[in-house]
Amino acid sequence: MSQLPLRAQLASALGRTAATLSRATGRGDGSVIGGRVGLMLEPDLLRKLAADRKLVLVSATNGKTTTTRLITSALQELGDVATNAFGANMPAGHVSALAAAKDAPYGVLEVDEKYLPEVLDTTGAGVVCLMNLSRDQMDRAGEIWLLAQKWRRALSGKPAHVIANCDDPLVTWGASTAARVTWVAAGQRWREDSWCCPECGGPLDRSASGAAWACRECTFHRPEPNWVLDGEDVIDPRGARWRLDIQLPGEANRSNAAMALAVAETFWVDPARALPRLRMVTSVAGRYTMVERDGRALRLLLAKNPAGWLEAFDVADPALPIILSVNAQGPDGRDTSWLWDIDYRILADRPVFVTGERRLDLALRLAVAGVPFQLCDSFQQTMALVPLGRVDVIANYTAFQQIRAEFGRAV
């Protein structure tokens, strides 16, 4: 940190300048460009910035940004924490995050699933938190079984302590080569990607409660959990029950909080100290934020893939109208096929407004599901049509950012 070699000091200082310029000129939040500049000047910058810090890497298909935020909040109990709070989750973003907090003894880094092996190698992080794996933007993200296999190779022979969700069979498989694993029964809502055994391809059987799973053909089965999410509560390894009572809504966030508590404990921050800090988190990079305009109060929910939509439906209020916005730009995946993996019938009894660049894909999807909707050509038109009062909004990545931009990113 303060002992950085001169070249690395210079690289990280120039990176910070680039980030400041990016923000000042309104081009972005600076979390990628700064890291790119730094890495260009000193390719080994991430390793150098990571040295001598206690690092947590957080990876999953869904919930990375939120869980990173929750863990960061818990570890602030101990001191300064460097983190990539805005979801810039590739090495350039990690460099920016660490350079921006060069004296922070702790770091919590959200890591893109594909980059986990590389970032683990480079940073030598001591703790790795793995939550879930499901189908996601197939045209660029690739295949999740291959991803889990890469995690296995990356974790094998490393000293890292892994905190993994044992309710997700693919995550369990991906984590189980690690020397040391704490298993968290953190739940799994989306199960369409775990009907088959990751080890042998045989059918996975679920227990009557649905929690435990085991392969019918080989010995692969759910490990005994150390931590258990049980409704509104978390049960710690000593059997103590903790009411979560967090402000972030929905089952998915209770799952994220359970993972965060287990990670915090590896730093000797027990739930009695960690929970009050988790409860302070109310919104994460715009997610779950309430914004107001012209008599409408919009709650913004981000959902990028089928599992994410399932989580958003769990949070959305059935009594309220709902706006759905879908794009298919690069970061969203250019293929909208995933819309057909989501069961929209849950929306049939509330007013539904459809917008976004790929609104026609969504319109046909809803028509086939028998869900009535109103098609809106722009977000402005949507706002004019939607009734006064509270409204839920579910949008995928760039659609979400566009809506945030409508409100000046004040959220």
Next chain:
Amino acid sequence: MQSELSIVWIYPDLLSTYGDQGNVLVLEHRARARGIATRTVHVRSADPVPQYGNIYLIGGGEDRPQILGAERLRRDGGLRAAVARGAALLAVCAGYQIMGSVFGGEDGRPVEGLGLLDISSGRGERRAVGELVADVDPALGGLPRLTGFENHMGVTRLGPGVRPLSRTVVGTGNGDGTEGCYAGRVIGTYLHGPALARNPALADLLLSWVVGPLAPVDDVWYQRLREERLAAALPGAGSSL
């Protein structure tokens, strides 16, 4: 006409990577719109494939599930029997390759397929990812252009026992200027996922093979999506349905 149309979705637990369920939903929707009752069976890979179905669907998947799926279908024999008695089959992407004599498995090693289509597939140099537009074989009765999304590394050679389903205008398809193929009532295509959502005429072709001529239905959302996607894939071509 029978009272109930039976749709069999093969191995959603193995071969349903990305929106493949859409083909089931579109068939049900377009049958329902014409007052035809449907019954859909989801056949998991540990279960036998029933022989009594009318329309069979099989989707895309990663290498390993594709190999497992092919092995189980070969061992099971139900799909082969169903096709022999005249059932219709739509095989998509990995499912399409499985229907041939051979396909490239892990590291490109050849894996034996079901041999329901006279094709053989291997692995190409580059992944084909993007919008696909193709003109359907006129012998199928004047179907409109195919529009869809492809995402595969496959290269498929057609033998004399099949006809190309279409000729590509945009995209890669089989890799030789054609896309997909058909023989009898078996159709294979690289249009992945919910191929029928953007090609309702193909859905109707499968339905008509089972129930005979179909009444027209309200198509507005299907057609608006088609127009938009074709315009996006063929800039400047105007509407060319």
